[in-house]
Amino acid sequence: MNVVIITVLTLAILGTVAALVLYFVAQKFKVFEDPRIDQVEEVLPAANCGGCGFPGCRAFAEALVKSDDISDLNCPVGGAETMKTAAGILGKEVAASDPMIAVVKCNGTCENRPRTNKYDGATSCAVAASLYGGETGCSYGCLGCGDCVEACTFDAIHMDEKTGLPVVNDKCVACGACVDACPKNIIELRKAGPKGRRVFVSCINQDKGGVAKKACSVACIGCKKCQKECPFDAITVENNIAYIDYNKCKLCRKCVAVCPTGAIHEVNFPPKKAKPATEKPAAPAKTEATSNENKTSSDIKNKEE
Amino acid sequence: MLKTFSLGGIHPPENKFSAGKKIEALPIPTQVAIPIAQHIGAPAKPIVKKGDQVKVGTLIAESAGFVSANIHSSVSGTVAKIDDIVDASGYKKPAIIIDVEGDEWEETINKSADLIKEISAAPEEIIKKIAAAGIVGLGGATFPSHVKLSVPPGKTCDVLILNAVECEPYLTADHQLMMEKGEEIMVGTQILMKALNVDKAIIGIENNKKDAIAHLTKLATSYPGITIEPLKVQYPQGGEKQLIDACIKRQIPSGKLPIEVGAVVQNVGTTVAVYEAVQKNKPLFERVVTVTGKSVSKPSNFLTRIGTSINTLIEAAGGLPEDTGKIVGGGPMMGKALTTTEIPVTKGSSGVLIIKNEEAKRKKMQNCIKCGKCISACAMGLEPYLLMTVSQKGVWDRAEQEKIMDCIECGSCSYTCPSQRPLLDYIRLGKGKVGQIMRSRTK
Numbered sequence: 001m002n003v004v005i006i007t008v009l010t011l012a013i014l015g016t017v018a019a020l021v022l023y024f025v026a027q028k029f030k031v032f033e034d035p036r037i038d039q040v041e042e043v044l045p046a047a048n049c050g051g052c053g054f055p056g057c058r059a060f061a062e063a064l065v066k067s068d069d070i071s072d073l074n075c076p077v078g079g080a081e082t083m084k085t086a087a088g089i090l091g092k093e094v095a096a097s098d099p100m101i102a103v104v105k106c107n108g109t110c111e112n113r114p115r116t117n118k119y120d121g122a123t124s125c126a127v128a129a130s131l132y133g134g135e136t137g138c139s140y141g142c143l144g145c146g147d148c149v150e151a152c153t154f155d156a157i158h159m160d161e162k163t164g165l166p167v168v169n170d171k172c173v174a175c176g177a178c179v180d181a182c183p184k185n186i187i188e189l190r191k192a193g194p195k196g197r198r199v200f201v202s203c204i205n206q207d208k209g210g211v212a213k214k215a216c217s218v219a220c221i222g223c224k225k226c227q228k229e230c231p232f233d234a235i236t237v238e239n240n241i242a243y244i245d246y247n248k249c250k251l252c253r254k255c256v257a258v259c260p261t262g263a264i265h266e267v268n269f270p271p272k273k274a275k276p277a278t279e280k281p282a283a284p285a286k287t288e289a290t291s292n293e294n295k296t297s298s299d300i301k302n303k304e305e
Numbered sequence: 306m307l308k309t310f311s312l313g314g315i316h317p318p319e320n321k322f323s324a325g326k327k328i329e330a331l332p333i334p335t336q337v338a339i340p341i342a343q344h345i346g347a348p349a350k351p352i353v354k355k356g357d358q359v360k361v362g363t364l365i366a367e368s369a370g371f372v373s374a375n376i377h378s379s380v381s382g383t384v385a386k387i388d389d390i391v392d393a394s395g396y397k398k399p400a401i402i403i404d405v406e407g408d409e410w411e412e413t414i415n416k417s418a419d420l421i422k423e424i425s426a427a428p429e430e431i432i433k434k435i436a437a438a439g440i441v442g443l444g445g446a447t448f449p450s451h452v453k454l455s456v457p458p459g460k461t462c463d464v465l466i467l468n469a470v471e472c473e474p475y476l477t478a479d480h481q482l483m484m485e486k487g488e489e490i491m492v493g494t495q496i497l498m499k500a501l502n503v504d505k506a507i508i509g510i511e512n513n514k515k516d517a518i519a520h521l522t523k524l525a526t527s528y529p530g531i532t533i534e535p536l537k538v539q540y541p542q543g544g545e546k547q548l549i550d551a552c553i554k555r556q557i558p559s560g561k562l563p564i565e566v567g568a569v570v571q572n573v574g575t576t577v578a579v580y581e582a583v584q585k586n587k588p589l590f591e592r593v594v595t596v597t598g599k600s601v602s603k604p605s606n607f608l609t610r611i612g613t614s615i616n617t618l619i620e621a622a623g624g625l626p627e628d629t630g631k632i633v634g635g636g637p638m639m640g641k642a643l644t645t646t647e648i649p650v651t652k653g654s655s656g657v658l659i660i661k662n663e664e665a666k667r668k669k670m671q672n673c674i675k676c677g678k679c680i681s682a683c684a685m686g687l688e689p690y691l692l693m694t695v696s697q698k699g700v701w702d703r704a705e706q707e708k709i710m711d712c713i714e715c716g717s718c719s720y721t722c723p724s725q726r727p728l729l730d731y732i733r734l735g736k737g738k739v740g741q742i743m744r745s746r747t748k
């Protein structure tokens with residue numbers, strides 16, 4: 001009987017001592033965590049895509065709570081609405097941000113850009129790029145192995161079987177995973193534009209005009225026609241390549257009309273009224289390319305629906 | 306029992322069709338394109354401009370730093386332009402393009418074929434001459450030779466090892482050089498020994514070149530300190546670390562250079578270039594290139610001026626066979642497939658290999674069956690299957706831990722894989738990424 005009492009007592013005392021030690025240690029080393037972090041995390045999309053530049057939504061929530069000025073921070077997935085809710089919780093000001101979208105700046109389809117050799121190695125753009133310039137005369141263009149598709153966690157970019165080029169659909173949240181994955185730096189995040197309308201130069205070939213044109217019929221040749229035409233100073237030509245500043249561009253589409261190679265693309269615009277045939281022979285190629293782009297994106301839209 | 310390296314290795318079919326074919330001097334082309342980056346390190350700075358007259362051996366681009374090399378004109382004529390040309394991998398690189406007129410050499414070059422045995426230059430002078438002649442490792446790595454010969458303070462060198470292994474299948478440029486320029490190799494070795502202040506030199510030759518072993522062994526009797534070491538045929542014995550292991554049984558620690566164990570390795574081709582530079586004042590502007598392949602009608606070894614188009618070489622070897630699937634610059638194991646034949650021969654071009662269509666295709670990749678063949682083949686004791694996986698998944702810290710940077714890219718793993726997995730492709734990718742990370746860390 002005695003043994004039972006001693007055992008129970010010993011255990012009880014041990015338990016009490018341990019509980020006391022734990023209690024004091026817990027008090028001493030208590031970490032205060034701002035409850036707002038949990039609240040903010042709650043409203044974030046929980047995609048953990050890293051598009052904000054932080055490792056996961058939790059880290060982004062911490063950053064939002066800790067920094068006084070959150071105008072630089074943006075959750076591309078949630079967009080303006082999420083940021084507004086988060087800012088409301090924290091009582092901070094948030095800068096208005098336009099929705100962005102990934103844009104593939106290469107139109108080197110099989111017809112536009114004839115193949116000069118055949119790649120037979122591992123199906124990875126990163127591997128192909130580490131070995132050589134690509135299957136065509138253009139060493140800047142899309143390699144077509146689909147590293148961007150692999151990187152996308154939103155099912156927003158797919159390879160077009162026919163053209164061999166990736167196509168971005170409306171699911172894109174501009175997290176930038178594909179931008180980082182592309183070893184050729186072809187993909188850019190641009191303003192999605194009102195009603196998804198946007199104008200961009202679909203080429204990054206920095207070779208001189210003749211060389212670029214020889215490698216790909218829809219290459220930007222750096223002729224500066226668009227630069228002269230643009231009434232808003234939105235276009236700069238550097239290293240034989242035109243770039244349209246999406247903050248200055250007013251979507252007037254004058255550049256699209258003057259581009260001799262059809263390197264400038266317009267997306268999601270309504271079809272133009274019966275247009276007089278342009279004098280340049282390259283023009284048909286351009287309109288074709290543009291309508292292709294329109295078609296593919298609308299196709300995907302249809303599929304989604 | 307012949308010596309060889311201790312870890313891994315494979316034995317691919319040798320296919321040395323051009324063995325025993327005399328070195329032929331290729332006719333000088335009408336135009337050459339000499340790239341300014343033909344070596345590891347900083348690209349050379351061009352010092353000529355359009356319209357300048359140059360002679361054979363005129364300095365046309367200057368070394369741009371310690372790890373860099375001079376570049377000399379390989380022809381006489383007029384500089385047509387300095388422009389970007391497409392290189393073997395399809396990217397554009399600057400090159401000096403020269404229109405050929407006649408074949409006038411710089412007066413300082415001794416054109417006679419007489420052997421000059423006596424070495425009058427002092428060690429520092431030898432290294433200076435080697436640097437001036439723009440000599441780089443002709444085995445293919447193109448590391449500037451004067452850098453290797455300048456032993457850093459605190460380190461000592463006690464043995465010179467000559468790489469005459471030529472373990473790459475198909476290639477025979479070094480083999481033929483040994484048969485025809487044996488004496489020059491001996492004197493070149495003595496020059497290198499003097500420059501390094503060592504009294505021992507070992508020439509490592511694989512046992513599939515018995516004639517070269519016999520020839521050089523005979524010659525070596527009249528040159529003190531030089532021994533010939535026949536080695537068991539095993540790829541990649543031509544790797545510096547493997548060769549040192551095979552010849553003197555010393556292992557280089559991970560991430561270190563051969564000088565750490567007191568050895569300096571030079572290629573036999575480089576040794577001939579050293580002889581010519583020091584004894585005859587002849588800069589490096591030509592080299593022996595093997596043109597070979599199963600379907601090539603005339604496999605040959607050509608003495609080629611740097612800047613000659615690969616096309617010219619293929620034409621000289623009987624033209625491009627019809628069923629060609631791939632043209633490789635270098636050997637089949639470490640060479641790179643060319644995207645165009647309109648590219649020039651550079652200091653590092655050891656061969657042009659033409660592969661038939663049916664042999665050129667890669668087989669379909671299958672799943673890893675964890676057989677461990679790649680591990681037993683790896684000459685660096687790495688685990689290629691694991692390195693591939695971590696590179697694929699982007700786990701760079703693990704890749705670094707697993708010593709991805711020790712990989713010598715010999716391709717034994719990919720060769721031996723029964724599932725045809727592109728092991729080396731991904732490992733090379735991982736090496737690039739990890740190297741970048743490591744460099745940014747030290748900055």
